[in-house]
Amino acid sequence: MLDGKSGAMKLFHTGPGTIDFDTADLPSERMRFLFELWKRKRERRRLPTRGDFDLRELKPVLGYLSISEKVEGDNGECVFRLRLYGTCLVEMTGSDPTGKIIDEVDGAEGIVARFRWIVDTGRPLFRRSVPVPWAAHDFRHYDVLALPLGKANRVEQILCLLEFS
Numbered sequence: 001m002l003d004g005k006s007g008a009m010k011l012f013h014t015g016p017g018t019i020d021f022d023t024a025d026l027p028s029e030r031m032r033f034l035f036e037l038w039k040r041k042r043e044r045r046r047l048p049t050r051g052d053f054d055l056r057e058l059k060p061v062l063g064y065l066s067i068s069e070k071v072e073g074d075n076g077e078c079v080f081r082l083r084l085y086g087t088c089l090v091e092m093t094g095s096d097p098t099g100k101i102i103d104e105v106d107g108a109e110g111i112v113a114r115f116r117w118i119v120d121t122g123r124p125l126f127r128r129s130v131p132v133p134w135a136a137h138d139f140r141h142y143d144v145l146a147l148p149l150g151k152a153n154r155v156e157q158i159l160c161l162l163e164f165s
Contacts (some may be wrong), residue, residue, distance in 0.1 A: 002121055021126050027163075030061045031145045034161050038124070040145045043049075046122055047150040050157055063088030065150075065162045068102060079103055080115050080158070092164050118148050119155045129165075141165050 023039075026032045037057060041048035050067065058065065063086040073079035080102040090096045102108045102115070118125055129141040141163045150156040 026126065026145065027128065027143055030163065031143070031161055034058075034061050034065075034147070034159075035124070035145060037157070040076075046067060046153045047148050047155065049118070049151055050149050050159075053159075061161055063105055064163060066162065068115060068158045070115075070156055070158075071101075073101070076118060078119060080112065083157070089162055114146060115158055118146055118158055119140050122148050122153060122155055124148065132141075 017144050023032050026035060037053070038048060041052040055062070055143050065084060065086045066082060066089060067084040069081040071079055071081050082097050082100055082102060082105075085096055085098045097105045102111055105111075114125055114127065125142070125146045127146075128143045144163075144164050145161045147157055147159045148155040148157075
């Protein structure tokens with residue numbers, strides 16, 4: 001189900017349960033900022049493009065962002081390559097997977113499934129309290145806001161903001 005104003009998926013996942021979400025439901029100022037910016041950049045289109053975003057605008061959240069690009073894998077399947085992995089994420093996770101195919105990153109099974117859903121639907125996704133078995137620090141969970149980017153209603157990239165707890 002889509003929210004008529006934002007185009008957001010009217011579900012957010014918390015473990016097995018789901019509830020509606022909009023900007024006010026997002027747990028942090030960074031997530032609310034990015035979601036509102038994404039909605040503004042979209043204008044009347046279904047999706048904004050990566051080029052719609054100016055790095056100066058993203059400065060307050062840049063270190064917490066990742067951008068994954070949809071590419072064709074060796075067998076013709078849809079895979080995702082990490083094009084950007086913010087400096088705060090590198091510090092929190094203890095690794096920099098920039099340039100890697102997400103399937104090659106430890107603990108990425110659920111991420112790939114969520115990204116394929118975003119590509120299929122063109123909708124944003126928020127997920128709360130995702131378990132973190134792979135981080136270098138004592139983080140147990142992360143929240144993620146995943147926003148589709150593309151042209152002509154076709155998702156080409158996914159912009160994510162991650163926060164660890």
